[in-house]
Amino acid sequence: MNRPKALRLTTGFAVALALAPIAACTPMNGPPAGTGTASMHEETMQARVIGVDYAKRFVALRGPAGNEATVVVGPEVKNFDQIRIGDTVTVVYREALAVRVRGGSTPLPGIVVSGGAATAAPGQLPAGIWSNQATRTVQVLATDPAAHTVTYRDVDGAVFTIVVQDPNNWPLAAQLTPGTLVDVTNFQTIAAAVTKS
Secondary structure, three states: OOOOOOOOHHHHHHHHHOOOOOOOOOOOOOOOOOEEEEEEEEEEEEEEEEEEEEOOEEEEEEOOOOEEEEOOOOOOOOOOOHHHOOEEEEEEEEEEEEEOOOOOOOOOOOOOEEEEEEEEOOOOEEEEEEEEEEEEEEEEEEEOOOOOEEEEOOOOOOOEEEEEEOOOHHHHHHOEEEEEOOEEEEEEEEEEEOOOO
């Protein structure tokens, strides 16, 4: 079973600006604070349990294409002993990126991270949801409206130039001015559940 890969936050600005539609903006000295864009991606994966080692907490899974993987199930997964051969494991992975013009001149201090988790109650089939959110501020260094590019500096000082591919985002990109601070927030949620066949 392929495991979803989280986008690097340094590319979050690029992905959100390049892929998501935005509302039209009124030209000014840069876009107004609070102007932004967002995008979301969701994947659902299912696999059938083909083996269980209760002592080592291993579960062997077979995906719909016949691919097989063995995964270690950590102690945070409750009711592990209820998993049986033939059960179905469903995993839903969601990732959203939001880009918002910060306004002002004070960036966030580093990366602000928060998260949470919930698991099944005793006696229920194994299930859980895990989420995290990370926000960082990037600084626009330059834009090229004709080429639809934005160059920005990440919180760690690295400089990136991205091509804004979605025409719906060109108005926002064209309004960004050097020095504009943009908050990039990456949201990730993984929900997993076992169902009886």
